[in-house]
Amino acid sequence: AQRVTQPEKLLSVFKGAPVELKCNYSYSGSPELFWYVQYSRQRLQLLLRHISRESIKGFTADLNKGETSFHLKKPFAQEEDSAMYYCARSSGNTGKLIFGQGTTLQVKP
Amino acid sequence: NAGVMQNPRHLVRRRGQEARLRCSPMKGHSHVYWYRQLPEEGLKFMVYLQKENIIDESGMPKERFSAEFPKEGPSILRIQQVVRGDSAAYFCASSPARGGGPEETQYFGPGTRLLVL
Numbered sequence: 410a411q412r413v414t415q416p417e418k419l420l421s422v423f424k425g426a427p428v429e430l431k432c433n434y435s436y437s438g439s440p441e442l443f444w445y446v447q448y449s450r451q452r453l454q455l456l457l458r459h460i461s462r463e464s465i466k467g468f469t470a471d472l473n474k475g476e477t478s479f480h481l482k483k484p485f486a487q488e489e490d491s492a493m494y495y496c497a498r499s500s501g502n503t504g505k506l507i508f509g510q511g512t513t514l515q516v517k518p
Numbered sequence: 519n520a521g522v523m524q525n526p527r528h529l530v531r532r533r534g535q536e537a538r539l540r541c542s543p544m545k546g547h548s549h550v551y552w553y554r555q556l557p558e559e560g561l562k563f564m565v566y567l568q569k570e571n572i573i574d575e576s577g578m579p580k581e582r583f584s585a586e587f588p589k590e591g592p593s594i595l596r597i598q599q600v601v602r603g604d605s606a607a608y609f610c611a612s613s614p615a616r617g618g619g620p621e622e623t624q625y626f627g628p629g630t631r632l633l634v635l
Contacts, residue, residue, distance in 0.1 A: 413560075445626075452521075453561075453609065453626040495560060503574045504613070504622060505551060508560040 415509035432496030441499040522627035543612030
């Protein structure tokens with residue numbers, strides 16, 4: 410079965426520190442991978458997708474097919490980055506998403 | 519554009535009752551996905567619908583759960599004879615086309631929190 414794994418439930422860093430949220434996926438063809446974010450009291454929203462190769466709010470994520478990883482990185486964390494982050498992959502030709510368990514990022518002042 | 523709307527936001531039911539969850543997609547979106555999030559878990563795909571058609575229901579429990587997306591009106595996720603294990607957050611997402619590609623982002627609603635007593 411296709412899986413997405415986020416090994417950390419909680420990641421706590423200080424403001425200005427680098428952040429890396431880990432995501433691994435089970436190999437299956439050419440996956441489409443995404444990072445979604447949910448800020449407090451807001452709905453889930455797309456942060457970035459690997460196909461776009463863009464940086465959003467200072468976050469980047471590189472698809473590493475050899476390690477089957479899609480880690481989310483930011484060089485300097487900000488307090489407003491505190492949120493729940495979900496890694497997801499698209500499955501099959503229907504576009505349904507398979508989500509990881511989520512990682513709570515807590516950025517302390 | 520108001521975004522994806524879900525109602526009710528919170529729903530309390532007793533065991534054996536029926537729960538009806540509604541999802542109004544964004545204007546112009548004809549594709550709807552339902553996901554369920556059990557406590558302490560990630561979101562899990564349930565069903566994918568287009569107008570008047572169920573395309574993929576591979577994530578739906580075999581019994582008691584059904585979904586529809588009529589030509590007019592919102593998509594409905596219906597749970598009959600609810601049990602305590604159905605307590606979860608149910609999220610709906612819509613997209614203008616089949617989700618996954620660059621122009622096919624899934625936009626999520628705020629979710630319905632179902633509590634079964």
